[in-house]
Amino acid sequence: MDKDSGKAFDLRLFRRLMAHTRPYRLTFYGVALAAILLSVFSVIIPYLVQKIIDNAIMVPNAEMLLNLSVIMLGVLLAQVISQLLFNYYANWLGEMVIKDVRIDLFKHMLGFRMKYFDSSSLGVLVTRAVQDMQRIGEIFSQGFFMIVADLLKMLAAAAMMLYLNWKLALIVFVIMPVILYATRLFQKAMKVAFIDVRAEVSNLNSFVQERITGMKIVQLFTRERIESENFRGINEKHQNAWLKTVWYNSIFFPIAEIVSSVAIGLVVWYGGLQNVANISVDIAGTLFAFILYIEILFRPLRQIADKFNTLQMGMVAANRVFKILDTQSNIQDVGTIEKGDVRGNLKFSDVRFGYVENEEVLHGVTFEVQAGETIAIVGATGAGKSTIINLLNRFYEINSGSILVDDIDIKDFKLSSLRAQIAVVLQDVFLFADTIENNISLKNSSITLDTIKAAADEIGVDEFISSLPGGYQYNVKERGTMLSSGQRQLIAFLRAYVSNPSILVLDEATSSVDTYSEQLIQRATERITEGRTSIIIAHRLATIKKADKIIVMDAGQIVETGTHKQLLKRKGYYSKLYEAQFMEEEVA
Template sequence: MNQDSGKAFDIRLFKRLMAHTRPYRLTFYGVALAAILLSAFAVATPILLQEIINEAIKKGDGNYLWFLTWLMLGALLGQVVSQLCFSYYANWLGESVIKDVRINLFQHMLGFRMKYFDNSSIGVLVTRAVADMQRIGEIFSQGFFMIVADLLKMLVAALVMLVINWKLALIVFVLLPIILYATRLFQKAMKVAFTEVRAEVANLNSFVQERITGMKIVQLFTRERIESEKFREINEKHQNAWLKTVWYNSIFFPIAEIVSSIAVGLIVWYGGLLNVANIGVNEFGTIFAFILLIDMLFRPLRQIADKFNTLQMGMVAANRVFGILDTNSHIQDVGTIVKENVRGDIRFSAVRFGYLDDEEVLHGISFDVNAGETIAIVGATGAGKSTIINLLNRFYEINSGAIFVDGTNIKEFQLASLRSHIAVVLQDVFLFADTIANNISLKDASISVEAIEEAAKKIGVHEFINSLPGGYGYNVKERGTMLSSGQRQLIAFLRAYVSNPSILILDEATSSVDTYSEQLIQQATEKITEGRTSIIIAHRLATVKKADKILVMDAGRIVETGTHKELLERGGYYSKLYEAQFLAEEVA
C-alpha cells in the first residue's frame, strides 16, 4: 500500500488520478475552455472601467459611455455563463471519475481473499469506498480546475497591470513574494494536517461501525460507560486533527488579507501622489482598475490556498484508495476448467495450512469422500473443522498438499465454477436487508419465486415463510434482525437448497436453532443430501449418527475415522466426545 508522503503535491499520484478522466476528454477540454473564458471576462471588467473613467467620463462622451457600459454588461454576462458551465461540468467530471474509481475499488475488494478481511477494519474499508471517494471528486469540482482557473486569472491580471502601468505593477509585485511564501508554508502544513484528519476519520468510522454492530454485547456486559469514554478519546483526537487545519487557516488568511490591503493602500497613495504632482493626469481610472486587479490577483491566491486544502485532502484520499487498489490479496484464479456437472468426489491429500505464517492449523490431513456420501466432522472447538470448509471453497490458499474434486486439483478450476457446485450453510447466517425471496435467490435471475416456493414446500418451510407479513416479499432488514436465529437458519438452508449444489456443507447449521427449526432442518437434510456429497460439521447427535463416515479431529489432525457405531465400540477420542457432549443431549 502507498504511504502518505510529506510532499505538498504528489505528481505521480496526480497523473494516475487524471488518467481516469480519459473517457471524458471532451468534458475535460470544455471545462478547461470555460476556465480560460472565465479569466478573460473577469479581467475585461477593470479594463473597461479604466476606459470609462479615463476616456468616456473625463471627456463627457455619452455615446462612448453607453458603448462601454454595454461591453461591460456583455463581459459580466459572459463571466456568469462561463462560471455556470465551469462549475457544473467540473462537478460532473468529478462525479463521473469517482463513479468509475468506486466501481473499480468495489470489484477489486470482491476478489480479496478472506485473510485480507480478517486483518482489515470494515469501518476503514467503508470510509475508503464512501467518504474518501467524495474527497477525490472534490479534486475536480473544487480543487484542481478551480486552482487552474484562479492561476489563469492571476496571470492575466498581472500582465494587464504591466501593460497599464508598470510602475504601479512593480509596487504590487514587491508584495507578492510574501504571500507566495506564506502560501507555500501553508500548503506543506495542511498536507500533514489532512493526512492526520483522514486517519482520524477512518478510526472514528471504524469505532462507531463496530460498536453499533456489536451493541448487544456492549449492553449485555454493561460496557456503555467504558465505550463512551473510548469514543470520547477518539472523538477528541478527531477534533484536534481538524483544529490543526483551522489553526493554519486562522494564521494564513489574515496574513493574506493584510498583504492585499497594504497593496491597495500603496497603489492609492502612489497613484494619488502622481495625480497631485500632475505627473499622470489620467491616473484616476488606472487607480480604480488597479484596485480591482489587485483583488483579482490576491483573492484568487487566497482561494488557491483554500482550494489547495481541498486538493490535498483529495490527494490523501486518493492515495489511500489507490493503496487498496494496489493491494494484491487475491486468490490466484488461473484455473481453466469449467464443469457444468460435478459428481462430488472429494480428496484431501496431506493438506497443511495456517491462518498465520508461524502457526499451523492443519497438520497434513488426508481423507476421501465418495460422491453422494455424507460425512460428519466432529471435534473440540479449534480442532480445524471449519478450516476444511474454507479450504475446499478456496477462501484461503493451503501451505502444502492438494485438494481434489472429481480427481481434479481445485486450483485448476475456475474459481467461480468451483464455488458454483458447493453450497454452504454457516452457523452465523448473514442475511441482506432485502426480501426473503432475494435473500434466498441472491437475485439470481434463473431462480424464480415459483421455484423458491416449490423448494420451500419440499423441505417443509413454506408454511413458516407464508406466515410472515408479505410472505416471500417480507423484508428481513439489516442482517436479518427481524427473524429469530432459527428462522434465519431455515432461510440459509433454503438458499443452499435452491442453488442445487453437487456438494453440500452444513457448518454447525443446527447448533443455535430451536427444536422446531431443528426438526425442519433434519427433514430437509435427509432430502437435500440424497444423491449429493454432504459434509456436516455438527454437534447434534441425530445428524452425526446417520453419517456414512465420521472424521474425528483434534488439534488439526484426524485422529479417528469410522461410523458412529464403529467409533463407539473403539472407545477412543470419539467415544469420550460422545459421552461429554452427545450423551447429555440424548438423555435430554
C-alpha cells in the same frame, strides 16, 4: 507516496487520478476552455472600467459611455454563462470519476481473500469506499480546475497591470513574494494536518461501527460508561485534528488580507503622487482598474490556498484508495476448467495450512469422500473443522498438499465455477436487509419465485415463510434481525437448496435453535443431502449417526475415521466426545 512526507503535491498520484478522466476527455477539455474564458472575461471588465472613467467620465462622452457599458454588459453575461458551465461540468466530471473509481475499488475488494478481511477494519474500508471517494470528487469540483482557473486569472491580471502602468505593477509584484511564501508554508502544514484528519475520521468510523454492531454485548456486560469514555477520547482526537486545520486557516487568511490591503494602499499612494506632481493626468481610471486587478491577483491566492487544501485532502484520500487498489490479496484465479456436472468426489491429500505464517492449523490432513456420500467432521473447538471448509472453497490457499474435486485440483477450476458447485450453510447465518425472496435467490435471475416456493415446499419450510407478513416479500432487515436464529437457518437451508449444488456443506448449521426449528432443519437436512456429496461439521447427534462416515479431528489432525457404531466400539477419542457432548442429548 509517503503519506508523512508533507509534500505539497504528488505528481505521480495526480497523473494516475487524471487517467480516470480519459473516458470524459471532451468534458475535461470543455471545463478547461471555460476556465480560460473566465480568466479572459475577469480581466476585461477592469480594463473596460478604466476606459469608461478616463474616456467617458473624466472627459464626458455619452456615446462612448453607452457603447462601453453595453460591451461590459455582454462580457458580464458571457462570464456568468462560462461560470455556470464551469461549475456544473467540473462537478459532473468529479462525480463520473468517483463513480468509476468506486466501482473499481468495490470490484477489487470483492476478489480479496478472507485473510485480508480478517486483518482489516470494516469501518476503515467503508470510509475508503464512501467518504474518501467524495474527497476525490472534490479534486475536480473544488480543487484542480478551480486552481487552474485562478492561476489563469492571476497571470492575465498581471499582464494587464504591466500593460496599463508597469511602475504600479512593480509595486504590486514586490509585495507578492510575501504572500507566496506564506501560501507555501500554509500548504505544507495543511498537508500534514489533513493526513491526521483522515486518519482520525477512519478511527472514529471504525469505532462507531464496531460498537453499534456489537451493541448487544456492550449492554449485556454494562460497558456503556466505559465505551462512552473511549468514544470521548477518540472524538477528542478527531476534534483536535480538525482544530489544527482551523488554526492554520486562522493564521493564513488575515495575513493574506493584510498583504492585499498594503498593496492597494501603496498603489493608491504612488498613483496619487504622480497625479499631484502632474506626471500622469489620466491616473484615475488606471488606479481604479489596479484596485480591481489587485483583488483579482490576491483573492485567488487566498482561494488557491483554500482550494489547495481541498486538493490535498482529495490527494490523501486518493492515496488511501489506490493503496487498496494496489493491494495484491486476491486468490489467483488462473484455472480454466468450467464444469456444470461435477459428481462430487473429494480428496484431501496431506493438506497443510496455517492462517498465520509458521503456525500450522492443519497438519497433513488426508481423507476421501465418494460422490453422494455424507460425512461428518467432529472435534473440539479449534480442531480445524471449519478450516477444511474454508480451504475447499479456496477462501485461503493451502501451504502444501492438494485438494481434488472429481480428481481435478481445485486450483485448475475457474474460481466461480468451483464455488458454484458448493453450497455452504453456516452456523451464523448472514441475511441482507432485503426480502426473503431476494435473500434466497441472491437476485439470481435464473432462480424464480416459483422455483423458490417449490423448493421450500419440498424441504418443509413453505408454511413457515408463508405465515410471515408479506410471505416471501417480508423484509428481514439488516442481518435478518426480524427472524429468530432458527428461522434464519431455515432460510439459509433453502438458499443452499435452490442453488442445486453438487457439494453441500453444513457448518454446525443445526446448533443453537429451538426444538421446532430443529425438527424442520432435520427434515430439510435429510432432503437436501439426498443424492449429493455432503460434509457436515457435526453438532447434533441425529445428523452424525446417519452419516456414511465420521472423521474425528484433534489439533489439526485426523485421529479417527469410521461410522458411528465403529467409532463407539473403539472406545477412543470419538467415544469420549460422544459421552461428553452427546449422551445427554441422546437420553433426552
